[in-house]
Structures are given as structure tokens and as C-alpha cells.
Amino acid sequence: MHLSVDIRDWLDDNDEPATPALRSKVLRIARLIEYGGTLEPGEMRITLVECSRRPGRKACDGLLFVTKTEDDLLFAVCPICKNESITISGWQDTLYADGPPQPFPPPEPKDPALLN
Numbered sequence: 001m002h003l004s005v006d007i008r009d010w011l012d013d014n015d016e017p018a019t020p021a022l023r024s025k026v027l028r029i030a031r032l033i034e035y036g037g038t039l040e041p042g043e044m045r046i047t048l049v050e051c052s053r054r055p056g057r058k059a060c061d062g063l064l065f066v067t068k069t070e071d072d073l074l075f076a077v078c079p080i081c082k083n084e085s086i087t088i089s090g091w092q093d094t095l096y097a098d099g100p101p102q103p104f105p106p107p108e109p110k111d112p113a114l115l116n
């Protein structure tokens with residue numbers, strides 16, 4: 001089954017899911033954007049996004065591969081069943097396009113002794 005999605009259709013102005021019902025779908029696509037957005041065209045990366053297909057009613061064990069195409073789309077496919085594939089457009093200006101968020105320092109511990 002192939003899904004072609006312009007992620008902007010599923011996001012509100014804050015790059016959050018446009019409706020609560022879209023949350024899990026948006027998070028799945030956002031993860032693929034985090035993995036794929038920083039690729040060079042033609043490069044591919046293995047992700048930790050699980051295939052959603054159930055061939056023969058048994059969950060597929062595949063983890064999606066994502067690649068950036070020459071025309072700047074992200075394309076994800078399951079390498080095991082090859083039965084799930086997703087084309088993502090409209091991802092470039094989202095919060096997820098530059099990969100995982102930057103690290104930040106942990107909050108100050110309440111008890112300095114915890115550092116010893």
C-alpha cells in the first residue's frame with residue numbers, strides 16, 4: 001500500500017497535528033522527516049519506524065528505509081515486505097526537517113549532593 005502525503009495538510013500553524021485524530025499519523029511521518037530531511041539526494045537511511053503492514057495477519061518485522069529523491073521528496077519503504085511505502089512532500093519548512101532537536105543541558109538538580 002502506498003501513501004502519498006503533503007505533511008502540511010496534516011499540520012497546524014505550529015507544526016502540530018491539525019486534529020487529535022491525526023496525532024499518531026503525524027508523529028510517524030515527522031519521525032521519517034527527522035531521519036530523511038538531512039540526507040543528500042540519493043542517500044538512504046535505516047530508521048526505527050516500524051512497518052505497519054500485517055502480511056498473513058502477522059505483523060511485519062521490517063523497519064522502514066528512507067531516502068531523499070532527486071526532486072526533494074522523502075520516500076520510505078519497508079525492505080522486508082515491500083508492501084508499505086510512503087512519499088512525503090511539503091516537509092522542508094517543518095520543525096522536523098533539520099533532524100533531531102539540538103541537545104540542551106538538564107535542569108539544575110535540587111540537591112547539589114546528587115552531583116557527587
Ligand SMILES: [Zn+2]
Binds near residue numbers: 053079
Ligand atoms: Zn513490511
